[in-house]
Amino acid sequence: MALQDISEQIAKAEAAAGRPVGSVTLIAVSKVQPNARVEAVLKEGHRCFGENRVQEAAGKWPEFRADFDGIDLHLIGPLQTNKARQAFELFQAIHSLDRPKLAKSFARLAQETGGCPALFVQINTGEEPQKAGVLPAEVDAFVAECRALDLPIKGLMCIPPIEEEASLHFALLAKIAERNGLNGLSMGMSADFERAIALGATHVRVGSAIFGARTPG
Numbered sequence: 001m002a003l004q005d006i007s008e009q010i011a012k013a014e015a016a017a018g019r020p021v022g023s024v025t026l027i028a029v030s031k032v033q034p035n036a037r038v039e040a041v042l043k044e045g046h047r048c049f050g051e052n053r054v055q056e057a058a059g060k061w062p063e064f065r066a067d068f069d070g071i072d073l074h075l076i077g078p079l080q081t082n083k084a085r086q087a088f089e090l091f092q093a094i095h096s097l098d099r100p101k102l103a104k105s106f107a108r109l110a111q112e113t114g115g116c117p118a119l120f121v122q123i124n125t126g127e128e129p130q131k132a133g134v135l136p137a138e139v140d141a142f143v144a145e146c147r148a149l150d151l152p153i154k155g156l157m158c159i160p161p162i163e164e165e166a167s168l169h170f171a172l173l174a175k176i177a178e179r180n181g182l183n184g185l186s187m188g189m190s191a192d193f194e195r196a197i198a199l200g201a202t203h204v205r206v207g208s209a210i211f212g213a214r215t216p217g
């Protein structure tokens with residue numbers, strides 16, 4: 001099945017990059033997928049999943065959690081500040097921290113609840129006007145601001161522009177992470193996760209290659 005194939009391709013890419021096998025976390029992106037497909041992947045033993053909408057995740061994961069132990073749920077889509085509390089309750093990691101207002105909201109919630117999901121700062125490496133994310137020139141100051149708020153910043157995340165070579169963006173993200181002393185790199189999707197692993201990805205977000213196409217045709 002597809003999960004097995006992707007896991008093998010990840011292991012090969014890790015080995016080719018001279019990285020320990022198992023050093024890359026596979027986030028199976030289950031957004032919009034029928035529950036039966038998600039359940040099949042859970043039954044194969046996979047536990048790390050990604051969703052891009054809080055509402056959708058809230059609608060389906062509590063039930064899966066009742067049936068399967070150890071689910072590790074990652075938010076990979078944009079987060080409105082008024083949904084931060086709900087996101088804190090649902091997710092073990094959030095990959096879309098992209099503005100001071102959200103950072104301050106997370107800091108308040110962390111203080112109140114005594115915990116915080118692992119956080120990735122989303123970077124708009126392509127400087128696309130329509131895309132979320134901190135601009136490359138503003139990352140260092142933003143990461144410092146998050147650290148001053150005691151937020152557990154694990155790494156950086158990017159979604160490269162579709163019409164550009166993804167590797168350039170992966171390399172840029174790795175460089176920005178390194179100069180900020182961050183180890184986590186959330187980068188690489190179905191079409192390019194092997195290239196991302198070659199450039200240091202620690203978390204790849206793979207949807208359609210595992211579950212099949214999200215929309216018919």
Ligand SMILES: *Cc1c(COP(=O)(O)O)cnc(C)c1O
Pocket residue numbers: 029031052076077159189190191205206207208209
């Ligand atoms: C949907 C999505 C993915 C997965 O995309 P595929 O091409 O299906 O692997 C990865 N990252 C983000 C942020 C997404 O929204």
